[in-house]
Amino acid sequence: MGMLKKMSKNTRSNLITYGIVIAAFLIMQTLITTGSISSLLEGLMVPLCIYVILAVSLNLVVGILGELSLGHAGFMCVGAFTSAFFSKCMRDVITSSLLRFFLALLIGIAVAAVFGLIIGIPVLRLKGDYLAIVTLAFGEIIKNLVNVLFIGRDSNGFHFSTKDVMDLNMEPDGTVLVNGPQGITGTPKDSTFLIGVILILITLFIVTNLINSRDGRAIMAIRDNRIAAESIGINVTKYKLMAFTISAALAGAAGVLYAHNLSTLTATTNNFGYNMSITILVFVVLGGIGNIRGSIIAAVILTLLPELLRGLSDYRMLIYAIVLIIMMLFNWAPKAIEWREKYFSFGKRKKEAVK
């Protein structure tokens, strides 16, 4: 029956994506244990997982909901700082690093989701370019707020300030936990490649299953035609917020992974500012808007490329740019799509249409 074929087709496509991720992990893990790759590349594995999660989660807003958001790094920032703060406070209380990381993860995700919801309520009334600009602004606001946040703890409890360390008025026994622009130091390094890959798989599971559910259909219906969706009783505000909040929560998870991969966490333009937001958007656009597997591939290639090309020194960025252009052609040029459909099973939706 047609329906069964289609259902298994979705499931099959999802399983292939999981398979690719697991296979890539096993290959890299083997290379790492046998010492076949440089330590530099090895150090890139957790960031790679972070980028993949970010790209997949942003694709939920850009590709599935069809709204352009440029504040994704802001939600990552929220997840990173709340979780790092928690881990630093609990460093001596919870000694099991796995349990501590798990709790930090839950907190980071929850707070990022709350921020997604709070920011989403006013922002999602806008569309297109306006939404992009306002999300960009909110992303910057979050980053700048973190930069003026001072938190300390002494025998009397927590102290907050937005001025400087002296303003905390702590007893001599107090320690500074969040030190404004200097951020949080001494976060336990709990992130591992394995945890990163597991988080990727969870992200994929959530996003792909959401897309193929009743809620996902409603979200895509809003993307395709808001007026028609409303006319058949779809609650547009609710589903826009749902997609935005889930996306923010997953970005928060990426932030937790990020925070626990570094001993010092600071908020700069490069890690939590618009540079990061644009980088993630580049992954999504080059991987194909709405194409989850494409996002993963683009994130991996574009993260590894600068490192792999290090030996070519001066030509590095030239080749990077050429790869960007080739990927764009591969994904968007009509001739390339035609060719691809003939020889690969990527872009299954378009293929169905041709048949």
Added chain:
Amino acid sequence: MAALLDVKNLGISFGGLRAVNAFNISVEKEELYGLIGPNGAGKTTVFNLLTGVYKPDSGKVLLDGEDITGKKTIDISKAGIARTFQNIRLFKQLSVLDNVKVGLHNKHHYSTIEGILRLPRYRSVEKEMDEKAMDLLKVFELEQVAQQLASNLPYGQQRKLEIARALATEPKLLLLDEPAAGMNPNETGELMDMIRFVREQFHMTVLLIEHDMKLVSGICEKLTVLNFGEVLSQGDTGTVLNDPQVITAYLGE
């Protein structure tokens, strides 16, 4: 028996323009009712008022005795009015089947968590939705193209799919905005049969806007003629079409 749709003194102004004024209509259950008039007479505006796209600044709309005046589009959809659009509005990147399944959204429930975790209820409800959607597609002879993208359908099938999607919400009243626009006489003939069939099969009440007089005189039992936002003539199709006022304003000598 009270009428299914009872509209009294409905009106709306855009700036200084009185787009619809003192509009009355009473549609009985399972009636095929036509709304006709020259371009710009306010026909689509009436539809937009009935479905909550615009809020009326005067008048009252009763659906099956329930006051739905000024309610939101979502609530009016839940109350039981579904519509199609003059310029087709499908979910183009979704499959034909999924278009209808979106229409089933409010009648079949499972939570987001059940959907993500694919719990048993997800499977059973999705199966139910698939079956219902396929049944509807069969009525419109679209079952062969169920897996195609909606945007790839030819024009006539897109119109049909829009009606199928509207019916999926299990409405009490179906509003069709120029369903025969852009169709050739053959397709229009098919469409007429289909509308009649839908009325009988689903015990549906249909209010339609149309310019194709063959369709209007062929299937509508009653007519209302709008001109400059006001009701020009109202009643049985035969009587209205012979009304000298209607002939002057719309039909021509």
